[in-house]
Amino acid sequence: MQRYFIDSNNWNDDEVKITNEDFHHVVHVMRMQEGDTFIANHPDQDAAKCKITFIDENQVVAVVEEWLEETKELPVHITIAQGLPKGDKWEFVLQKGTELGAVRFVPIQAARSVVKWDAKKQQKKVARWQKIVKEASEQAHRNKLPDIDPVLSVKDFVKQSASYDWKFFAYEETARQYPTVKLHHYFSQIEVGQSVMVCIGPEGGFDEDEAIRLKQNGFQAIRLGPRILRTETAPLYVLANLSYYFEEMR
Template sequence: MQRYFVSDDQVKNDRLIIQGDDYHHIVRVMRMEKGSELICVLPSNKAVLCKIEQITNEHVIVRVVKWIDEQTELPIQIYIAHGLPKGDKLEFVIQKGTELGASSFIPFVAARSIVKWDAKKANKKLERWKKIAKEAAEQSHRGKIPDVHAPMTIHELIEFAKTVDYRVFAYEEEAKQGNHQTLAAVFQQMKRGHSLLAVFGPEGGFSDEEVELFKHHGFFSCSLGPRILRTETAPLYLLAVASYQFELQ
């Protein structure tokens, strides 16, 4: 069943008013009619089964049928920080990372980022990233849409790190040296409700200066197994491991 996220200003007692892109998707893409059912997710992360009561030229008005009890969020919060990669790799990470349960995505300008952040195109780019996260959250039946931040500098990222419980960065030298225990040890320490900031470099990895900066500020360097993963694969590996650790055991 189709799922749509709504804001507080769309809620009118036991009715919800849907407009904009979601209106277009309901009416033009899905071709729903009066009486069709869909799921709406409120800002409180609660889901409700709704039935379409009226379709106008600009709005779909739905009535709440019943509340739905579901648990689709990871028990821990994982923030994915990613050095700006080439092409559409970050879009891929946001889409698949949302499906796997990430709480937030934080692009940052790394020393070896080939892509340069264009401030003139910033709003349009950020809007696209947020749309990708929203659509992926709907598709995967998430209870919330992950936040997507505007790109930070590495020093802004370090400052943000002070707000989370645990901090790691994926470092290929750990894999080369066969040190594979750190990530498992961090997950074993974490409890439900804890937060983790996981940092991944761009295609060229981290500079020596970045590695020292992370370590100086309490980040643990970790491998992601014995194989060297692509920059867009690494965050998904970590999220999959977290799901196994906290949801499947």
């Protein structure tokens, strides 16, 4: 059944209104009519099966038929922070990371990020990113819409991460300099409900200063398996690994 994330302003007890782009999708793409049903996701509540009662030129009105108790959410809260990569790779990470269950994304202006962030374009870019995440959440049947932070410097990012239960960063040097600690050593210590920050460098990884800053602020350097993954593949590997441990092993 088709699924829409609906802003809390458009809920009124058991009545829900669909407007703007989703209105277009319901009426012109899906060609739904009065009496048809869809699943509406409330940003902070359970999802609901809703039946359309009324359609006019710019809104679809529906009533809740049944509240659904279902969770598609990972039992740990995973944030992906990533040094801004080249091209459309950040958008790729947003889409695939949402499918795989991340709850928050933080883009970082890292020393080796080739892309230089243009603050003037911030508003437009962030709107596009939010659209990608919304569509991926609907497609993946998520209950929760992931948050996207504005682009941060490594320094500001480190400050904002202070409250996380677990903080990791992928560091290729780890694989070379030290005997390898397997991911399961760390992941098996994480408890259900805890928050986990996973930080991935841009192409070329974090530079030494950044690595030192991260380490000094409680980030644990990890190696992501024996093969060298591209920057945009790394967060997907971590998310799938945590899904396996928390969702498929118990």
